[in-house]
Amino acid sequence: MNLKEINEVTEEEFLKNYKPYDYERPSLTVDMILFTLDDEEEKDLKKVPEKVLKVLLIKRKNHPFKNCWAIPGGFVDINENIEDAVYRELKEETNIDNVYLEQLYTWGDVNRDPRMRVVSTSYMALVNKENINVKAGDDAADAAWFTIKKKIIKTEDTKIISQIILENVAEDIKIVYEITENIEIKGYNKNSKFEIKLIEGDRGLAFDHVKILNYSLERMRNKVQYTTIAFSLLPKEFTLMELQQVYELLLGRTLVKQNFRRWISPMVSKTDKVKSNRAYRPSSLYILNKSYIINEIKNI
């Protein structure tokens, strides 16, 4: 044993005497982007109601961004895993329990929050509206589902201009953002910079929450193509037409009926129930074959 080793402390001793340096640390929060599906009003009984995508927002009752709408979330406790925090917050603000929350991204810019340094890890879930029951949390004056749409306005080589439209008819709120995505090449990857501008609505969303919503829409559009998350938006039993509507909504393009059915057919099973409350031939209800949740599905 040489001199150096004699002078060394063991890991046990080191940890016993360890005092964290007294430097400042960021606060850590979690955000949950909850998406759900809803039927648009349709009086004509001969037509299938259109589906719309909705996102859960809360109205902040405290400063900063008082009275602005925001993505629900909260602080992570020092003795709490991040995962546990997000499931706790989810349970506090809705009654949801058995949902899969997927970690999306961690937002760590210095000036995200005007109060202090706050780093936020965002999670996303797709839920069936019938299963949940939203209640406002501590920091929320109100909670409401907003329809969310992303419209592509213009695409160039390295620039994409789009709009994010958030709307709640009951509250009479419409918020429209214009998002300019500038694509840079860094090495062999693309790296986008976003410019965000509020173009309609009295006030925008709190913090950098538009950016987070935009990111989660993109992630969802990708995931929908090779997983079965789209099914989370529908009840256990659904018609193939409803399922197709969901895919069209999430992908942002129309699909040819028979081709969609051919693609989806190995994943679903027909039940002996039918849905028949409208002025056309009733359609069979289908369920998802469980094995397809585990294995990645073929690209649509």
Added chain:
Amino acid sequence: MNLKEINEVTEEEFLKNYKPYDYERPSLTVDMILFTLDDEEEKDLKKVPEKVLKVLLIKRKNHPFKNCWAIPGGFVDINENIEDAVYRELKEETNIDNVYLEQLYTWGDVNRDPRMRVVSTSYMALVNKENINVKAGDDAADAAWFTIKKKIIKTEDTKIISQIILENVAEDIKIVYEITENIEIKGYNKNSKFEIKLIEGDRGLAFDHVKILNYSLERMRNKVQYTTIAFSLLPKEFTLMELQQVYELLLGRTLVKQNFRRWISPMVSKTDKVKSNRAYRPSSLYILNKSYIINEIKNI
């Protein structure tokens, strides 16, 4: 104006008087998983050298996990964006500058670090070894490239057993972990739990770094299929055989030559240079067409 509104403070006043509550906060670090490609020794001039994937690890010179190998990284400063921190650390430990670092995941379990609560956001980059020059940072006694391989041992319905093998011949180190992935269904998503066991080597990697490496290998395998990141591992000019080797290595399966060439052909352009230092017909060097970096490529 009602009584409530009279009593309200403005956001400006609120922020001026805001004192952060004195609760404990986690420390925040970044980890960088750097992958590169290397030729395996091949004396037979008639054969093309095999490619191996390598990952950069540093040897910790302080407690905890003193003398264990670890993923390079460091603390995020309170006045520093997370992104800036990871690029700063990258520059400090290597001389890399113009690489794209992709955020992977944020690890937030309470007991990740025996000293205190540390939350870590990990980033990944694929680099060409020729462009970089690794130097050990402050907390690192040493830095070295380890070959990394993931072998599937057994796959069942909801359980996958694999091994992660890390090796450095110069340092005479071989570390093997067995990873058992238990797949659960949560809603319409899969949710994996991992059991990790060191089965070869004097000591394992520091902290939860095997878990992070495992995650990044999976992410890379996915990304390789619809982006051009594989090209980051090669020099600007490469042969189609080298490129195929990279794809085979990252995907973990062999590809048929002509099919691979047909698939890759729209993405690359032949230069008028050739590579000819071995005992067989020289091969043309190719370059990637820049437009394919931006647009997503077709699935392989």
Added chain:
DNA sequence: CGAATAGTGTCTGTGAGACATTATCGT
């Protein structure tokens, strides 16, 4: 010349896209 890779040609089956047709419901 031999042993290896470079590079091209081509057959085949699968499956996506598109279009067409019949069946069935409520009004």
Added chain:
DNA sequence: ACGATAATGTCTCACAGACACTATTCG
């Protein structure tokens, strides 16, 4: 009967997989 969707059928074209063959280099 009408207007809508349900459900099935089928033609075509693109392309992935597989295999075969020739060309070229260095030792």
